[in-house]
Amino acid sequence: METSKPHVALLPLPGMGHMIPYLGLGKLFATHHNFKVTIFLVSIDHSSQTESKTIISEMSNELCNIVQLPPVDITSLVDPNTTIGVRLPVTMREIVPAFRSSIATLKPCPTVLVTDIFGTDAFSVAEEFNMLKYVFFPSHAWFLALTIYTPILDEEVKGEYVHQKEPLKIPGCASVRVEDLFDPLLDRTNQQYDEYVRAGIGIRMSDRVLVNSWEELQPKTFEALRDDKLLACVLKRPVYPVGPIVTQSANSSKGDLLFEWLNKQPNQSVVYVSFGSGATLSHEQMIELAWGLEMSKQRFVWVVRAPTEESGDKAYLNGRSGDKSHDLFGYLPKGFMSRIQNVGFVISDWVSQVDILSHPSIGAFISHCGWNSTLESILNGVPIIAFPLFAEQKMNATMLTEEFGMAVRLEVFSSKKVVGREEIQKKVRKIMVDKEGHGIKDRVNELKYSAEKAFCKGGSSYEALSELAKSCEASM
Ligand code: UDP
Ligand code: UDP
16 A cells, blocks of 8 residues: 655745745654645745745755745735735735645645645635645744634724723733734724734634744743633634744855854854844934944944835835845945944845854844744844834734843834934843843843753654644544
């Protein structure tokens, strides 16, 4: 009798922050469990399509089959200025017919579909082709808890969440402070709110839920997700913490000018500044950051993207790195580049962040607190200076500072929603120079150890993924 292994179809949202952990999960299925893996890439527009496919294909080392789905035109369905919180779910709905056609041609037909938040409309295809239906939530357990609980809040809470006097209560979990609300919850009359409520319901249509976190990092939240009296009565699906899944170093950029420069810097002396794959700063914020870095008198590497009117997620709408046609250095304060010679390094290209964070010269990370960046920081023992911008990043920043103790947070003092230069230089020095930085560094190293333990043979995440793989095999 022919013994065949499961064939897993992965369908992440567009955006590197989603595709990267999905690729990592795909590689684990391929290498540890010998599964056949196909990753379907969805693009939000033409400009991001070729670039992200190239990056993901290069990272895959041919372990996973990569299928680029044809772009869908959603211009007639959404307002051109609508937020990413609407564009992503609409795109994921509209991609379903193309995904179905592609699945129908694959031999052998996939036996498991793993999809993302907003991707669960594709479960209709999974049902048609007799596939298991999994959700891989490429973020942490607290955010999963909020997501599945929002449909309940939607019924219980009267009026806008932003007007609530008390933090939002999620059974068994930390409450969400009103000032940290996930963007779609800021306005209940906006379509992105309805889309998020729908996403919370969609996850319940799955057979199992995977989370890119580990049991020991968020024990209370995972317990709540399994407790019938708390959140299991809402989700009703087994939850598997399988993280931290991050992409391994590609080592492809080690020869670049940047790494030559980093090689010359003392250990833990450089602050790495980056806001992930989709975020941009306002021009005013960029100027304050430039001055703050300069005034801190610390070495730094800054990944600069062209500014937008307001800090936020605009780069997602226009392709990853925003407007490339301008000279980025022109947005920086006058004389900045010559004053920072040999102290700072400014780049605008995509460089593998894991390669930077794992360099011994890196001592701290000014980060937007995207979940992948957080995991990569933990795995490299690098403390974070939290600079949350959009989506769930404010929640993450609160968790990183108050619960994990691995970060200090930059505070916005002005009414203009800009973090000032004084605040930036103060917090940078707090981590890099003051004694307080040592305690935080020790704490990140404890988390690093806990992450490594969870992820290696016999660890909680390793075993959870093995159990899941066995159930995929058993269903064949
Ligand atoms: N990344 C990278 N180089 C860059 C920018 C980002 O390698 O110049 C990677 C980073 O390592 C992380 C992902 O892109 O794996 C960004 O994910 P995250 O969740 O931190 O933020 P998002 O981009 O989703 O806001
Ligand atoms: N530099 C930069 N971005 C670049 C290239 C160079 O910020 O893409 C700056 C950086 O401050 C560096 C300086 O230019 O310290 C000189 O760089 P280079 O490696 O050419 O010279 P060296 O470090 O050997 O003096």
